[in-house]
Amino acid sequence: MPFFRKKVYACGGYYTISLGTGRKEFHPKKPRPGIEHYIKEAIQGSIDQVQSPEHIDEGVIGNFIASRFCHQGNLGGFFPMAHKTFQYKPCMRVEGACDSGGLALVASVKTILADIAECVLCVGVEVQNSVKAIYGADYLAAAGWYAGERKNGHAYFFPDKFSQRAGACFEKFGFDPFRSGMAQWYTNAIENARKNPKAQEYHNRNTSLYETGLSAPNPKAFCEHINVFDCSKVSDGGAALIFASEEGLKNIGVDKKDAVEVVSYAQVQDNITTAPPDLTKLTTCQIAAQRAYERAGITPQDLSVLDVHDCFTVAGLLAIEAAGLVEYGEVAAFVKEGNTKRDGTIPTNTSGGLIGYGHPTGATGVRQAVDVVHQLSNKAADYQVAIHTDRPYGMISSMGGDDKTVVAMIFRKSD
Amino acid sequence: MPFFRKKVYACGGYYTISLGTGRKEFHPKKPRPGIEHYIKEAIQGSIDQVQSPEHIDEGVIGNFIASRFCHQGNLGGFFPMAHKTFQYKPCMRVEGACDSGGLALVASVKTILADIAECVLCVGVEVQNSVKAIYGADYLAAAGWYAGERKNGHAYFFPDKFSQRAGACFEKFGFDPFRSGMAQWYTNAIENARKNPKAQEYHNRNTSLYETGLSAPNPKAFCEHINVFDCSKVSDGGAALIFASEEGLKNIGVDKKDAVEVVSYAQVQDNITTAPPDLTKLTTCQIAAQRAYERAGITPQDLSVLDVHDCFTVAGLLAIEAAGLVEYGEVAAFVKEGNTKRDGTIPTNTSGGLIGYGHPTGATGVRQAVDVVHQLSNKAADYQVAIHTDRPYGMISSMGGDDKTVVAMIFRKSD
Numbered sequence: 068m069p070f071f072r073k074k075v076y077a078c079g080g081y082y083t084i085s086l087g088t089g090r091k092e093f094h095p096k097k098p099r100p101g102i103e104h105y106i107k108e109a110i111q112g113s114i115d116q117v118q119s120p121e122h123i124d125e126g127v128i129g130n131f132i133a134s135r136f137c138h139q140g141n142l143g144g145f146f147p148m149a150h151k152t153f154q155y156k157p158c159m160r161v162e163g164a165c166d167s168g169g170l171a172l173v174a175s176v177k178t179i180l181a182d183i184a185e186c187v188l189c190v191g192v193e194v195q196n197s198v199k200a201i202y203g204a205d206y207l208a209a210a211g212w213y214a215g216e217r218k219n220g221h222a223y224f225f226p227d228k229f230s231q232r233a234g235a236c237f238e239k240f241g242f243d244p245f246r247s248g249m250a251q252w253y254t255n256a257i258e259n260a261r262k263n264p265k266a267q268e269y270h271n272r273n274t275s276l277y278e279t280g281l282s283a284p285n286p287k288a289f290c291e292h293i294n295v296f297d298c299s300k301v302s303d304g305g306a307a308l309i310f311a312s313e314e315g316l317k318n319i320g321v322d323k324k325d326a327v328e329v330v331s332y333a334q335v336q337d338n339i340t341t342a343p344p345d346l347t348k349l350t351t352c353q354i355a356a357q358r359a360y361e362r363a364g365i366t367p368q369d370l371s372v373l374d375v376h377d378c379f380t381v382a383g384l385l386a387i388e389a390a391g392l393v394e395y396g397e398v399a400a401f402v403k404e405g406n407t408k409r410d411g412t413i414p415t416n417t418s419g420g421l422i423g424y425g426h427p428t429g430a431t432g433v434r435q436a437v438d439v440v441h442q443l444s445n446k447a448a449d450y451q452v453a454i455h456t457d458r459p460y461g462m463i464s465s466m467g468g469d470d471k472t473v474v475a476m477i478f479r480k481s482d
Numbered sequence: 483m484p485f486f487r488k489k490v491y492a493c494g495g496y497y498t499i500s501l502g503t504g505r506k507e508f509h510p511k512k513p514r515p516g517i518e519h520y521i522k523e524a525i526q527g528s529i530d531q532v533q534s535p536e537h538i539d540e541g542v543i544g545n546f547i548a549s550r551f552c553h554q555g556n557l558g559g560f561f562p563m564a565h566k567t568f569q570y571k572p573c574m575r576v577e578g579a580c581d582s583g584g585l586a587l588v589a590s591v592k593t594i595l596a597d598i599a600e601c602v603l604c605v606g607v608e609v610q611n612s613v614k615a616i617y618g619a620d621y622l623a624a625a626g627w628y629a630g631e632r633k634n635g636h637a638y639f640f641p642d643k644f645s646q647r648a649g650a651c652f653e654k655f656g657f658d659p660f661r662s663g664m665a666q667w668y669t670n671a672i673e674n675a676r677k678n679p680k681a682q683e684y685h686n687r688n689t690s691l692y693e694t695g696l697s698a699p700n701p702k703a704f705c706e707h708i709n710v711f712d713c714s715k716v717s718d719g720g721a722a723l724i725f726a727s728e729e730g731l732k733n734i735g736v737d738k739k740d741a742v743e744v745v746s747y748a749q750v751q752d753n754i755t756t757a758p759p760d761l762t763k764l765t766t767c768q769i770a771a772q773r774a775y776e777r778a779g780i781t782p783q784d785l786s787v788l789d790v791h792d793c794f795t796v797a798g799l800l801a802i803e804a805a806g807l808v809e810y811g812e813v814a815a816f817v818k819e820g821n822t823k824r825d826g827t828i829p830t831n832t833s834g835g836l837i838g839y840g841h842p843t844g845a846t847g848v849r850q851a852v853d854v855v856h857q858l859s860n861k862a863a864d865y866q867v868a869i870h871t872d873r874p875y876g877m878i879s880s881m882g883g884d885d886k887t888v889v890a891m892i893f894r895k896s897d
Binding site: 072101103126131132134135137138139140141142143144145146147148153154155156157158159160161162163164170173174176177178180181182183206208209210211212213214217218334335336337338339340351354467468471472 | 487516518541546547549550552553554555556557558559560561562563568569570571572573574575576577578579585588589591592593594595596597598621623624625626627628629632633749750751752753754755766769882883886887
């Protein structure tokens, strides 16, 4: 029995630029668009691709923490603003830290499967440049357990978490190979971003990326085992993707060949009050990927494209292992050899990923899905990679907190 | 065709006390339980009522703004903490301001209808006594549009919104009758709360409730048209309710006669960037109720019990009209005549409502559903009211913001 009781499709993917340091439009002292803008642009970009947006039945908005960055909750209330026919239709905000976008995908798919709606507009959004990075790091640390470890934790709470993971990997697998893998990850991310005009690192002209990736950490100013290039940046952005049943596609006037089938997902929640079982593994991500493959009836070798949550280079590496593409302990060499590059065995984060495109947290999971949908429907423009006929699948793995809240979702190219 | 593609049931309802001023356990200077406690107690209280909690497949947590009151996001991460078999199962947090609990109900029902899970544990939670009321009012104002009206709005943003609604009603319907209706609402709320040991006003021994309800407003310290008794209090609390398919009920070992059927709901979203069309009406609540009745194939006269979102007495009155129980402009007299009392034509907010039980914002929608489920399954103990054989339905109407985000849900007593 298939995991889904009926067919679900995705189409009309769109995302905004990821605004922040590195983008030529960005200036820390100049006014920037508010969260309303990103919601509106993402929705508009999406519905411009359909004939009859009035047949969109519901909205979902993934957002992590606009309540702090923008003093704004109840984001569903911006949905009716985007199109006059959305007035008095349902819209729900969902949150799971940096996996908020991933949860928005799941909520959208469930609504279709429930026969409650034939067509759901899924949005992800975050605006984070409204405060200095150190305050932003504190806001984002709400993804960790406040009353437990976070209250007296590192000022850069999550960078420190992944610095500890990097340190554990150095110890377990040897400094040099693992650190090289991280630098290669950074290099690939920027090289991919240079092919994506929406990417925060699109304008990056550094000619020694790999050497930059190897820069020594500065524990006094930041973290012990990682440098600032190992981190995704502070970003503002929005993304949108339409989910529909077969009926829903007809309603909005989208041909099935312009859509991609959603074949399975897995949403997995680890206990926020406990430490990860092994710092050298993303255990929750691994469980999610395994369940998603099983439910889709495929193996990692059936993927032509992958998009993982590289909030940090070390997270990117461990996510490749968690996705089952390489044995435990071998990912650094796998990446160093170029397997995750655009012409490698499994092109990964082809639009730049969180390090290259940017990480507007609540938008990220949706942005990942948009990119995989674009790849599978040959709409990825300059960052398009080869989708093999015998490997018609693409997967995203979206993560919140330190491997706590995870969504893996698998898409299939139309025949 | 019924609105739901398969039967959905609710059972195992539980909520904590609403902690805050008025409760004998409450002392502003003494330590209080954290948000973890309320999630855990609510879940425990719920799963204690089923034989096999290990067959609960998913969790949903409604919460408005723990990111500010508790520095805590990613609340789904507390779900696995509550029972060892919940580890690595999905849990999603949803938010729609004070309707967060209502959205949690909807997300749970959809998951069952989607055939993704047979049994979902729905939780609502909020802890608000962590800061002074004036700061809390600022946090809660995130339900309004920050970049628009809220930025320079009243310090007590939402009390002021509903004070304006009260002022508009005084002008339209005459001060005396409407003000009397508000005082009667307050009186009923406290009288009902005195029958509910979990209510924040359970210990209230005031013998002149109606006169207290009529107290003159103090615009210098608070608002122009309402007094502090017209407002729900600052509350900490949690609530939980299990949703299941027929299969799900069997899985967890609950007899159908101990469950209540969910027959329809309507989730309606108004544009947060626009002013309400008419201050003397809850237009969005009205649309939600109409749609919920239509989808259930019933009329307001089929209800034996009702639970509405009386964040303020004026909101309670207008919600009765919005629920279609009385013509426009007649609600003050309707309430004054006792129609919403426990022995009235439509017993409303039988456990105290937001004014009497308390208003732990993210928990409220779930608490409302628990109370209606308790009433329809004869489990409401001291606050049980008569459920008429020919009127086997109960409805909740849950609201976020100033009539912006609304869920109405209709339940039916088992045969």
